[in-house]
Amino acid sequence: MDPVIIVGAGPVGLTLALALARQEVPSVVLDEGPGKDEPRPARTVVLREDTAALLERLTEVALGEHGVRWAGWRSLRRKQVMNEVVFGEGDVAAPLHIAQHVVTSALRAAVADEPLVKVAVDSRLDSIEQERSGVTAHTRGPKGVWWRGSYLVGCDGPRSTVRKLQDIRFPGRTAVERHAVAALRVELPWEGRTLLHRMPPWRQSGPSAVEVTARPLPDGVWRLDWLLPPGKELVTPETLVARIRETLAGWTNGSTPAYELLDTGVHMVHHRLARRWRVGRVLLAGDAAHLLGALGTQGLDEGLRDADNLAWKLAVVWHRGPHEALLDSYQAERRALITARLRAADLALPVLRGAGGLRQMVPGTARGHDVLLTDGHLGRGPLGAPGAYADSPLAPRHLQGEIPVDTPPGAQVTDVRVTAEDGSFVQLRDRLGRGALLVVLIAPGTGVWARKHWVSAGVMPRLAAAVTALPHPAELLVAEEYPGAPAHSVLLVRPDGHLVTALSGVRPADLYAAAEATLGGAVKEEPPAEASAEAEAGSGVR
Template sequence: MLETEVLVVGAGPVGLATACQLARLGARAHVIDALTQRTTQSRAVGIQARSLEMLASLDVLLRLEQHGRRMRALEVISGRTGSTRAHIDLGRIPSRHPYVLDVAQPDTEAVLEERAAELGVVVERGVELTALVQDDQGVDVTMRSAAGDRVGRFGWVVGADGAHSATRHLLGTHLEGVFQGHHFAMADVHVDTSLPPDAIRSFLHPDGMGFLFPMAGTRARIMFFVDAPPPGVKEPTWEQIRALADERMGGLVRVHDPYWLTYFEVHHAQVPHYRHGRVLLAGDAAHVHSPIGAQGMNTGIQDAANLAWKLALVAQGRADAALLDSYQNERHPIGASVVRNTARFTAVGGSSDIPGALRDVALFLAGHLQPIGKRVATNVAELTVGYRNSALSVQHGAHRRAPARAGDHAPDPVGLLRLDSTPVSIEELLIQPGMLVLLRTEDAETGRALRQILGDLGRVVQIVNTTDSAVGEPRDCLVDPDDAIGREYGLGPDGLALIRPDGYIGLIANPADPQALRHYLRDTLGVVERAAV
């Protein structure tokens, strides 16, 4: 245990994603979890497009796909007649992953834990965080296991230990919001249905909506709005679940062989601050809300991607700790928006009066008017998340009109080629750890200067029009015959775009001035400059 090491509390998807991202970026990470083994409950099942883009950098998507099922649409069905009221095609969303990947949480955790082991991350289960005290140089923690208590010292602690976070409790901070509201009955079951297994479906019913999330094989998550259960009753009976499915899903879904039954009450709340000195909160430890829209785990995975690259720089002494303040500044507003919007959707979804009628009209419009449906799908996929107002988002020099600006997620334009004429994506380029600088220039000296300034923080990839224009190492040169980078990023014949490790654009500079990169790294990110190795 070292003061340069990061302790991640929680071995769920958010904690494991954080640890993996830290490790691939060169930081040491150690994970503990109070559970002695992975959960067997399906829990969070839907991975949205933006999270899939971020998980791509961990090189785990193919493994996750083997355990899951692609949802290519969102459908709304009448729970009384079985007729389709709305169909929203996810294939129109602007992503390389135009679908939701439904995977049971134990499988997601297994894939991420396997990747963590490959990256040298130690994951200890059956270990509970019971105390922490921090000073200017590190955090002293006490951890309890079956072998007894032990103490350790770490440079930083990330609390990703869920809605009942011990880390949050030990910090003395609290979730603030609404803790009473709608109730759900939820079950992880096998289903028999004639419905195609490629859509997430909502069922409208006067007694409360129902939801169907298909997973691999015949396994599925089902969920229903219900009245508050009697005090002390934590789970519905199997007979109640079968009756809810029969009554509210139009006779289209028959359930059998349950894994897990539970009641839960929706909470909508958030901590005021994500950073507390050397301790940071992520995922459900920082924000809780309704499961409608499958936003919870996805918001946490994006917390992890945003935090990890910054914390990796700081933990390795490569950047000033002030960089971590941008985690609060960028992610807290996103969390607040998710809490606010899911609260609204849950309130409307649970209505059977006038708001419920308005809901039905809105769903009809979304399902039958393509522009509205695309906008709904894009929002649910979290593809509208961006940081244009962040201090880390810098436009330098001349502004050229383009869809993307600093602070946006980096577009992945079609048409980029390797020197051997095979296609390549920005997503694939980001698998190599670090920052990615896309460079357009005919001046070889500019490229050399940029590579020296960036050093081992990432790589500079030159974009040329033809293979005849290529210079330097083939792996650091791409051909763009149709000016896709110019159109999407607004780069002229002499310009650069820096893409952060989380896939967002940090800097766009026209022209490609090496000093613009130097100032961005030194003054905006607080990075200590080093020579290339």
């Protein structure tokens, strides 16, 4: 079968290529550029626990050694501390702040060592043709090339050529927020901690510095973001330097400390959402499908989750043949989640950024407003939490043995320690992304005994037989405990780490039904690409 064509060699495209390769699916990555990225210290990303783990699993690089996991978070309003979080206490995971070119370089290095991935540099897409059996893409360059693929995924950013060639609308809002950005090496009084400072008391008259964020990077480098007022205020080098000196002096009690300015920029936040994410054998992911990022949320996180969601589904259809319901679930799951995220931001923005009557009419306090911002920055609540596929078309129905656990169906599983089939102790998250379903038996006491002593005892033989009979390859794991799960319960987990269901004991019929639903149900004949596109166009999706 032909490889998957991936248009775009940014973090999302490279992640998708590696995720497919881990599931033995070849791909061709069409890179419009020369195959390397210019270091930009001011262009950074904040990765949550799940997306950082995904990249580390694919690249086999400890990204935490190249970035900074925040030691804490503090938000101020004028001089008053409004909120403070210390990471490592409770269940709050520390985000990872890292330069984007470092992430891309790690992905490129992993791709270079992966024989199932071919990268074609200086390859700019200019046409796509698809039919029932595959898709063909043409790239411009010194030698025009036609590329033949089984599917094509546009990971080519906000100005996506793939999206335009498929005539997919991309409505939304422009310049929802605008930030002046600087990366500088300086010593600040809160090592390793991020600061969000609203309404700083030293700000000059006028609207130039209503909110400042400082995020640490390695080697004493900090990224500073100043929220700019609406409009087209010009950020000149002189005004930016003045803003830097004023901010640093305010944070260090009056005198500007020595600093080295490394990089600057203006960061524009847009909110847009593609009307369709799939037309036949052509799909969209990352910034080609959605733009978000106001109120501290991070767009790359969602792009990486797109790739994780799509990779295992493409792998199933690549190995087993077309399955429309499974591919359609990609748009249904991911677009619904992004829609909810954008809606939450739209509701919060007038409260947090408005002025005058509207702000005074909305109930809530400054502390409550700060909680909304903290949620966005830390990846919590409706603004920032990873989200769950609660209404997924892949969710099983009417399972008699289903029980509730602390993880709702469709949400990401908790990363507990498990015993693998070879007897080794690993983290549950380490077994993700291999294309197999995961079946986890909760069996207290197994962690203190070698696997050989219990693998043939109790419910294990019956469960092992049920796992072998599933309609898709599955790996049987055993955990001492799982939050909210009673002893001898069984969890079914998707390859991307989302919980399908929890069952009370070994129930082969329920387990099989849940696995079959997760794969999209019974396979139906694939319609022609033209028919598929027409059906999607008339589906009423907005």
